[in-house]
Amino acid sequence: MKAKKIFSCLFVLSFGLAGIFAETDKLVKPQKPYDPEAPFLMHNWGVCWSRVTRIQTKTDRSNFVWQDDLVGLYYSVQTGNLPVNLILSAEVMYPYHYEFNKVAQISKQIILYSFNFNLGPIWTVPLFDVAKLDLAPMVHYRYQLSDKYHHNEIGLGAFVGFEFPVTKKISILLNGEFTYDLGNLGTNSKVQLFDHVFSYNAQLGCRISNRGKNSFYYIKDEEAKEIAKQRVAERQQEQEAKKQEQEAKKQQKEEMKAQYKKDLEEYKQAKKTQKAEKARTRAEAKGE
Numbered sequence: 001m002k003a004k005k006i007f008s009c010l011f012v013l014s015f016g017l018a019g020i021f022a023e024t025d026k027l028v029k030p031q032k033p034y035d036p037e038a039p040f041l042m043h044n045w046g047v048c049w050s051r052v053t054r055i056q057t058k059t060d061r062s063n064f065v066w067q068d069d070l071v072g073l074y075y076s077v078q079t080g081n082l083p084v085n086l087i088l089s090a091e092v093m094y095p096y097h098y099e100f101n102k103v104a105q106i107s108k109q110i111i112l113y114s115f116n117f118n119l120g121p122i123w124t125v126p127l128f129d130v131a132k133l134d135l136a137p138m139v140h141y142r143y144q145l146s147d148k149y150h151h152n153e154i155g156l157g158a159f160v161g162f163e164f165p166v167t168k169k170i171s172i173l174l175n176g177e178f179t180y181d182l183g184n185l186g187t188n189s190k191v192q193l194f195d196h197v198f199s200y201n202a203q204l205g206c207r208i209s210n211r212g213k214n215s216f217y218y219i220k221d222e223e224a225k226e227i228a229k230q231r232v233a234e235r236q237q238e239q240e241a242k243k244q245e246q247e248a249k250k251q252q253k254e255e256m257k258a259q260y261k262k263d264l265e266e267y268k269q270a271k272k273t274q275k276a277e278k279a280r281t282r283a284e285a286k287g288e
Contacts, residue, residue, distance in 0.1 A: 036227075039081045042212045044173055046205020048074040048091050050116070052144070054151075054183055055196040062101070068146065069097040070114055074203055080212050084121045087136055087159070091116035091201075095146065107147055114144035116201075118157060118177070127162070132171075134161035140179040142199075149188045153197055155181030163207070165214035170206065177201035 049071050056064040072093030079085045093114045098105055120138035127133045136159040144151040157179035164172040183197035215228065 037081060039079060040211035042078050042080060042207060042209045044076045044078070044205050044207045046074060046173065046203055048072055048093065048201060048203040048205075050091070050093060050114075050199055050201040052142075052199040053197070054194045056193065057195045065099075065101050067099045068095045068144070070095045072114075074116075074205065076118075078122055085123075087118070087120060087122040087134075087138075089116075089118045095144065098146070105147070109147055112145055112147070114142065117141045118159065120157075120159070122159070124163075131165075132163035134159070134163065134175070136161075138177075138179075140181060142179075142181065149192070150186065151183065151188065152185035153181035153183045154185060155179055155197070161203075168213045168215070169210060170208050171214060173203065173205045173207060175201075175203040175205070177203075 050069075052068045052070065054066040054068075058064065070093035072091060074089060074091040076087055076089035078087040091114075093116070095107075095112050095114060098107070118138040118140050120136045122134055122136040125133045125135070138157040138159055140153075140155050140157040142151065142153045144153075157177055159175065159177050161173060161175035164174070166172060177200070179199050179201070181197040181199070183194035
């Protein structure tokens with residue numbers, strides 16, 4: 001008897017669970033409509049290397065020149081589908097080697113680091129259908145803890161990057177930067193002034209993006225091909241619409257010219273009739 005009760009309870013419970021799961025299966029999360037023209041973000045990351053040169057000019061002897069070599073990681077984010085796209089990058093690096101007037105120096109501290117930040121507009125140009133060229137002027141800021149000083153530097157930079165598509169979502173990035181900075185920010189300017197501060201930077205990284213897809217000919221992407229066909233069809237429709245608009249304007253001008261000629265002829269005829277009427281009236285007046 002107890003076994004029958006247990007079996008009946010399990011049977012009812014199984015039906016209840018089945019109903020719950022059936023109701024759960026019916027719940028479908030609504031999909032956000034896809035807008036190909038909506039703005040989006042692309043994320044890039046990788047490794048970077050930099051050489052920073054600081055110069056203190058001297059008149060009575062050769063200049064003092066400090067050079068630091070740094071290596072680390074970088075991350076950048078850039079926008080897409082905006083009238084002017086932007087890029088923001090951050091770098092975390094460790095100064096593994098530095099020189100004074102071409103003579104290698106031994107670091108006295110172990111905890112050394114540097115942070116770089118860049119912000120600016122970016123333009124992307126297709127390059128021979130096999131790569132993309134990125135160009136960007138930038139505002140640059142660097143903080144570096146060296147053996148002697150806390151360096152705070154701000155200035156301008158130029159960014160040149162190459163994107164090599166691997167798949168429709170993955171690209172290999174090879175970038176280069178040049179910056180020229182004002183190196184006398186903060187309290188260290190009271191200790192030592194730097195007349196020139198500039199740096200070279202190289203980056204090797206990658207990008208994985210669902211929105212900024214690659215559509216070069218060697219990447220088999222049916223969606224990209226369909227989009228390209230649609231764009232060609234849209235361009236043809238735009239050209240046809242422009243052609244029809246030009247023809248309509250031309251026809252309108254011709255009709256206006258024809259109407260003008262017709263009105264001019266009617267005016268001339270009316271003028272002649274008016275003159276003839278006046279002459280006839282004068283002749284009648286003289287005859288009387």
